[in-house]
Amino acid sequence: MTLIRLTLESARQVARELNKLGLNSPVLLEGVGQDPLDVLIATLLSQASGDQVTQGIFRELKGRYPGWAGLARAPLFEVEEILRRGGLAKQKSQRLKEILSQLESEQGALSLTPLLEGTDEQAMAKLLQLAGVGPKTAACVLLFALGRPVFPVDTHVLRVSRRLGWVGAKETAPRAQDLLSRIIPEDLHLSLHTDLIRFGREICRANTPRCYHCPLAEECDYARGRMLA
Numbered sequence: 001m002t003l004i005r006l007t008l009e010s011a012r013q014v015a016r017e018l019n020k021l022g023l024n025s026p027v028l029l030e031g032v033g034q035d036p037l038d039v040l041i042a043t044l045l046s047q048a049s050g051d052q053v054t055q056g057i058f059r060e061l062k063g064r065y066p067g068w069a070g071l072a073r074a075p076l077f078e079v080e081e082i083l084r085r086g087g088l089a090k091q092k093s094q095r096l097k098e099i100l101s102q103l104e105s106e107q108g109a110l111s112l113t114p115l116l117e118g119t120d121e122q123a124m125a126k127l128l129q130l131a132g133v134g135p136k137t138a139a140c141v142l143l144f145a146l147g148r149p150v151f152p153v154d155t156h157v158l159r160v161s162r163r164l165g166w167v168g169a170k171e172t173a174p175r176a177q178d179l180l181s182r183i184i185p186e187d188l189h190l191s192l193h194t195d196l197i198r199f200g201r202e203i204c205r206a207n208t209p210r211c212y213h214c215p216l217a218e219e220c221d222y223a224r225g226r227m228l229a
């Protein structure tokens, strides 16, 4: 099963319903600014780590290593120590330093801006060459820093999209991201992405979705299946 009922209009309808809910819990990248390298670093830090912890770590790194040159030269153990209160500290500190080293040796500067010139596909391909950068992280950089027409699919967006029947129940995140990026209207990419994350956290929760309080229940494959069970 692939795409079932995701249309321009259904995306707009869902966006309107989520908007009416007035969900406004903080979403990590809204507070990070628009520098592409900052967005990349914050997104990498968010893996296996809650937003509040990630924001704290990001602020500490940015304060201690402004411009990121200090981070590129800091001993690994020092960076790992700062990252320790989030998850995967060892892996993430190695990746951060590897990315900065890649940028310095290949671009001669600690900046993603030259890398992201060119078409959306070229920019995506270049981001995916950086250590530990997958499709969702790359899409976050392209959307949040550059306003490019991509729709990042994280765990919440994927779960809600599957339950609504926008993508198949077993669709992978990268394939769902390709499909949703093509069909969801560009003007909704940023707001619907962040609203779906909030909706996934607050209402369409992984283990205990609040279907009885959900304005999308009538259109939702998952809710219909639960009611028939």
Ligand code: SF4
Pocket: 160, 163, 164, 203, 204, 205, 209, 210, 211, 212, 214, 215, 216, 217, 218, 220, 221, 222, 223
């Ligand atoms: S009806 Fe339930 S499963 Fe469907 S979108 Fe709403 S909360 Fe999620």
